[in-house]
Amino acid sequence: MTDTPIFQPGDALASARRTLLTEAQAIETLAARLDDAFAEAVRLLLACRGRVVVSGLGKTGHIGRKIAATLASTGTPAFFLHAAEAVHGDLGMLTAQDVLIALSHSGASQELLTVLPAVRRLGAKVIAITGNPQSELAQLADIHLNGAVDQEACPLNLAPTASTTAALALGDALAVACLEARGFGPEDFARSHPGGALGRRLLTHVRDVMRQGGAVPRVPLSATLFQALEEMSAKGMGMTVIVDDANRPAGIFTDGDLRRLIERRGDLRGLLAAEGMSRNPRTIAAEALAVDAAAQMDEQRLSQMLVVGKQGELIGALHMHDLMAAKVV
Structure with missing residues (x-):
């Protein structure tokens, strides 16, 4: 050598x-x-x-x-x-x-x-x-x-x-x-690899990453537009949910809805948030996989998605940033 x-x-x-x-x-x-x-x-x-x-x-x-x-x-x-x-x-x-x-x-x-x-x-x-x-x-x-x-x-x-x-x-x-x-199968593999990317994708559910309780922006149907804007600013999700008396989502009011309302009405004084909300917001169950929520949000170009219970009541909300922070996407 x-x-x-x-x-x-x-x-x-x-x-x-x-x-x-x-x-x-x-x-x-x-x-x-x-x-x-x-x-x-x-x-x-x-x-x-x-x-x-x-x-x-x-x-x-x-x-x-x-x-x-x-x-x-x-x-x-x-x-x-x-x-x-x-x-x-x-x-x-x-x-x-x-x-x-x-x-x-x-x-x-x-x-x-x-x-x-x-x-x-x-x-x-x-x-x-x-x-x-x-x-x-x-x-x-x-x-x-x-x-x-x-x-x-x-x-x-x-x-x-x-x-x-x-x-x-x-x-x-x-x-x-x-x-x-x-x-x-993949689920069995994920249980042996909870710290890996596959484990996060197959073991993380919506309930694990959703915002809930007081962290979810919501106002009643009777809320004024300015009350809705205050709630949006306080919770930092770029939207607020508008709920009925049974706490079911009647609609969602987003930053985009605000811009469209300004273009359409101009003067916003005296308006209710419900007048500018988007009806039939996209929802998902808390038991769903977070990766499925991410796929739906990506496909429908959504930044937020609401989480509802078995009776349709609002129990949480997801932002795409939440999914990214959890390394689901």
Whole structure:
């Protein structure tokens, strides 16, 4: 190895393409090689009454962490157990109801081979992912998934590259097959990701972001135009709701309605707000998803939307800024 690396852009691009094509070929070969063992592994994961425990060491350990995370976020409760820690007490995390997924490309990881007899005595099932069907780990497992590759992307054929990519892809395939079998949908995914954009979109309801109580501008049908303007200025929504005696919206008076009224009437003295209001304002239920409210407001070019109860009574109001602040849009 030279002290000062020689960088050539063309060489770097050629190397990258070789790496990607080698790893893509490894996955294609893996897909063609899948057999009934994969289906049996999925059946075992679906029948698991405990947790799926993924274990590995070194590079396959990093892959195992990602597989466990993917399983957990797609409806299959799982966690990662470091193989070296397992032999020093962490094996106590396993129960007879669990399924262990053991990863080792060689199938000869001494830590995993030390753990396996104890796992079998416990009564937990074992799925092994190795690159050697004849390995001791493959032979000891209940189910073996062959993750062998023809060659690593590393030009020395030493650094785990194509083999770890194949193992990761196989783990993803297990997770997705379980996801589809469970009927796991966007709402389920959102519950596992409440802090993400999808979680906000699918878990945030109108009631969570609407203005309510005294924050909602409203005046009675008998209110003068100037009383309505005072309410609009005080509440800062660019509108006020005009309600009847049963607190049902009779109309909405906005900044735009004010401009149109000035153009039409000129002298506003003595006018009631109801004379310039827009009737049949758009409404939505508090139980609706906030993202649905945002879609309707965008489609109808609205800045505000009213929230009503089951009897049509006014219970809140939405402004597009509220939805933006909640990161729904």
